[in-house]
Amino acid sequence: MEKASEEEERCGRLALALAACTLLAVLLHAALKVALDGVRRRRARASLLVVGAGPVGLAAALVAVRSGKVLKLTLLDARCRAALLGRPQQIALDARSLGFLRALGVDFDNLEGCWRGARFYTKIGVFQEHLLSVLEQSRRQLELDIRLGTKFTDDFVRKIAASEWPKIIVVADGSCGESSSVLGISSDYLVESCNAYGANAALERPDQRQVPTPEIQAHNLYFDLSAYGVDISSSGKESLGLQQAATRPGFHLKIYGTFRNRYMALACPASDSKVVRFLRHTLNSSIMKNIFHQSFNAYKTDIEPRMNDLTRHHLQCSRRLFEIMLSHRKVTAAFIEGDNVVVTIEGEAARMLNFDTGCGVNFGLRGLESSEEFIYRIATAVDQNDIFEALSAKIRHSKQVAEDFRQNGIFATVFE
Known part of the structure; x- marks a missing residue:
């Protein structure tokens, strides 16, 4: 009886030791996986192409820099530098846009313009020139390729080598831009x-x-x-x-x-x-x-x-x-499976108003408020499920921006 009892006790201790070893191995594996995943996420980088160097396109480029997840950033615009920066129209930036832009490194104390209350007024060319200068200062953080006077066309796409395709494309080429059709994205709008x-x-x-x-x-x-x-x-x-x-x-x-x-x-x-x-x-x-x-x-x-x-x-x-009336695209983000490219559409390329209030840039910047998180999630995605989840979140935000403006935008910019 005593020998049987000792044998059972020894077996029990052995089972506990085995369970402890198994648990330790599982914990070590989980910790190693988390650590390796953390390293992968920290090191993950994506190449990004912005089409359009207007206020929204330049702000999108600055968001990409701030995300810390972009290895190479390419900026295209069909206009040359002189035409881009010589635009005399005035823009009015509200308090929400000012806070968003300050976080991107825009220095309004060194930008020509005037203040009234919480709003800042400046010429669009001056604003774009400042954003370009802030962007050009980021060359030490990533590979930056600015191509003004270059149009995004079928011919441009054909010349991109398969190994050089960007992982993310941001289309911000305005209401008359054709970049979305070049990429095969539907141009259907909700009005x-x-x-x-x-x-x-x-x-x-x-x-x-x-x-x-x-x-x-x-x-x-x-x-x-x-x-x-x-x-x-x-x-x-x-x-x-x-x-x-x-x-x-x-x-x-x-x-x-x-x-x-x-x-x-x-x-x-x-x-x-x-x-x-x-x-x-x-x-x-x-x-x-x-x-x-x-x-x-x-x-x-x-x-x-x-x-x-x-x-x-x-x-x-x-x-x-x-x-x-507000017109906004039915499709504001898409995944091009063959090229493994994610596309997001911003600014007037995504949503337009048939009534000018002088505050259109603010409307475009609202759509960029989810872009940093979007870039992070795409750059660190493990599989297509991660990509589709990021796309779904971006699409939901884009729809919410349009709905909020439809409900309150005119009242906030004109009636108050």
């Missing part, structure tokens, strides 16, 4: 209403300065259209002409751009009021021109000249109010 009506106007005055200026906003405007047979007083509301009224909603006006290139955006929430119906369906194109003429003179800055009958013919504007 949705932003629940508002609007009209735009542009005034060029060559005798004025081409310097950035803060935008001007005026709210709750009413227009006296009784001369055209529209009398809103019959519905119990007094006709106020070009005045502000704090008691009920009206039109919202924004004046923006440089003194030389002045732009105006007029908008109102969607409604079926008599004035809105008239301005949406009138065949008299001079009515909108008169409204913009009066609006500009009423709300312009004190230091710029009024618009008179001699300069009025330089004013170009919408013929009537139109419904503000």
Whole structure:
């Protein structure tokens, strides 16, 4: 009995020792796998191609640098450097965009422009030149190849050797770009209403300065259209002409751009009021021109000249109010299996508005907010499942950006 008991005890100790050894081996294997995976993730790098050197394309390139996961970065644009950096149009960057860009190394203290509140106004060419200079300073971190004056075409694609294909392509070549079709990505769009009506106007005055200026906003405007047979007083509301009224909603006006290139955006929430119906369906194109003429003179800055009958013919504007619509691509990210390439589409190449508010760059930058995580996940992907999960997350974010703007974008950029 004693020998049997000793034998059982010895077997028990042996089993415990074997289990402990097995557990230790499993733990060591798991720890080694985690360590090796960590090393692989730290060392993982991907080559990346950005098509388009506009504000969104350049910001996308800076996101790639910041990710630390890009070995080679190539930037293409069909425009030459002079054409790219000589653009005089003004852009307005909001607080959210400023925070995003500062994290990418953009130094607004050394960028020509002006501030008003939490917004920064500068010329688009100046902004692009600064982003290019920040990008060029990253040559020590990765291999950088900037090719301005080079168009992304079928011929360009054919000349890329199989071993040199980028793992990630970011398409940011604007609303008229053809890069997506070159890559075989569907150009189908969803078109949705932003629940508002609007009209735009542009005034060029060559005798004025081409310097950035803060935008001007005026709210709750009413227009006296009784001369055209529209009398809103019959519905119990007094006709106020070009005045502000704090008691009920009206039109919202924004004046923006440089003194030389002045732009105006007029908008109102969607409604079926008599004035809105008239301005949406009138065949008299001079009515909108008169409204913009009066609006500009009423709300312009004190230091710029009024618009008179001699300069009025330089004013170009919408013929009537139109419904503000957002168009966004059904496909904003894709995997090209044969070439093992991931494509993401950003900026106006992905989503466009038929109404200009002067804040379009901010809209494009929203789409880049998930790009750093996307690049990291693609660079460290083990298999196609990892790639598809990263693509799904990027597509969900892109759809959310469009939906958020459709719901709140016009109200945030014009109505507030």
